[in-house]
Amino acid sequence: MALQCGIVGLPNVGKSTIFNALTESGIPAENYPFCTIEPHIGIVELPDDRLAQLSNIYQPKLTTPATVEFIDIAGLVRGASRGEGLGNQFLGQIRQTSAILHVIRCFEDENTVHVDGAINPLRDVETIETELLLADLSALEKRKIKLEKNSNVSDKDSYKKLEIIDNLIKECSSGISARRIELSDGDMSYKKSLQLLTDKPVLYVANVDEKSITSFQKNDFIKDLKHHASKEKNKIIYLCGSIEEEISHLTFEEKPTFLESYSLNEPGLNKVIRSSFELLNLEIFFTCGEKEVRAWTITKGTTAPRAAGNIHSDFERGFIKADVFHYSQIIENKSEKALRNLGLIRQEGKDYIVKDGDCIYFKFNV
Numbered sequence: 001m002a003l004q005c006g007i008v009g010l011p012n013v014g015k016s017t018i019f020n021a022l023t024e025s026g027i028p029a030e031n032y033p034f035c036t037i038e039p040h041i042g043i044v045e046l047p048d049d050r051l052a053q054l055s056n057i058y059q060p061k062l063t064t065p066a067t068v069e070f071i072d073i074a075g076l077v078r079g080a081s082r083g084e085g086l087g088n089q090f091l092g093q094i095r096q097t098s099a100i101l102h103v104i105r106c107f108e109d110e111n112t113v114h115v116d117g118a119i120n121p122l123r124d125v126e127t128i129e130t131e132l133l134l135a136d137l138s139a140l141e142k143r144k145i146k147l148e149k150n151s152n153v154s155d156k157d158s159y160k161k162l163e164i165i166d167n168l169i170k171e172c173s174s175g176i177s178a179r180r181i182e183l184s185d186g187d188m189s190y191k192k193s194l195q196l197l198t199d200k201p202v203l204y205v206a207n208v209d210e211k212s213i214t215s216f217q218k219n220d221f222i223k224d225l226k227h228h229a230s231k232e233k234n235k236i237i238y239l240c241g242s243i244e245e246e247i248s249h250l251t252f253e254e255k256p257t258f259l260e261s262y263s264l265n266e267p268g269l270n271k272v273i274r275s276s277f278e279l280l281n282l283e284i285f286f287t288c289g290e291k292e293v294r295a296w297t298i299t300k301g302t303t304a305p306r307a308a309g310n311i312h313s314d315f316e317r318g319f320i321k322a323d324v325f326h327y328s329q330i331i332e333n334k335s336e337k338a339l340r341n342l343g344l345i346r347q348e349g350k351d352y353i354v355k356d357g358d359c360i361y362f363k364f365n366v
Contacts, residue, residue, distance in 0.1 A: 144169070
């Protein structure tokens with residue numbers, strides 16, 4: 001399953017700096033608006049110690065991690081929904097993503113200009129969210145007109161869709177993002193099909209300065225932002241873009257000492273990647289053997305046959321059963337042979353719901 005996160009925010013908040021650190025791609029990150037015009041795409045490995053430990057046990061020829069795809073989208077500005085700053089193009093790029101990483105500047109720096117002249121994270125967030133809401137309202141109005149034009153008054157399905165759209169227009173017009181609008185299960189399915197920008201899950205990435213990285217609670221810019229994130233049911237994490245970019249250029253041996261100098265346990269970008277997974281309700285299962293140990297991405301609640309389909313469609317179509325044990329069990333017992341002797345490898349059928357950290361061998365016949 002592909003996970004695609006769009007990195008958005010106003011110009012000069014640190015989006016490209018953070019993208020550079022994530023992907024080590026070295027794209028421009030200059031101090032002027034619209035440095036990024038075309039979206040840059042990078043594929044990043046999911047940090048997961050479990051994969052390394054499984055590889056130590058199996059000693060495979062190949063170890064393949066799960067990945068996250070990040071897209072660096074140009075800075076949005078006020079009026080983007082009306083086409084300002086190539087807004088229509090940039091909003092279209094956001095629409096293709098699975099989730100939104102909203103980078104917000106929470107530090108002063110006289111050498112880096114702010115597009116609105118002063119630092120105000122809450123205002124910046126509201127600017128972006130207003131533009132996304134306006135874009136959604138425009139899309140909903142167009143969908144309503146099309147439905148009214150092409151539908152029959154007696155068509156119950158069309159009438160229901162119009163009812164949902166009218167409700168969405170009313171709520172979004174009041175400043176309520178689509179993700180906060182509760183509907184019945186059937187209606188939620190239709191809402192998802194509309195691909196509204198404000199229906200996408202959002203992670204706030206507060207970009208702080210070096211002084212605040214270990215004491216962000218003392219950063220005055222953070223307080224209102226935390227309250228707003230809670231109201232919008234969004235998660236928030238904190239990092240320092242300039243530190244993360246510096247970490248990305250260090251060797252493996254140099255990183256621990258550098259992190260220790262800032263009292264950090266790991267790069268902040270690891271939190272970004274893992275939080276992106278959590279944002280979309282995803283989890284990992286593993287396939288293990290002498291040829292390859294590999295991490296696979298699935299949505300929570302996925303059945304064994306559907307999980308098998310991630311490997312190959314034939315696995316799902318001809319699914320018979322699955323041999324399953326949990327990662328923690330093989331780490332404790334050191335080998336599959338030990339697990340078999342202890343009776344810890346289970347056989348599961350078509351109704352089995354795969355758990356995060358399961359190690360699975362699928363049996364199928366086509």
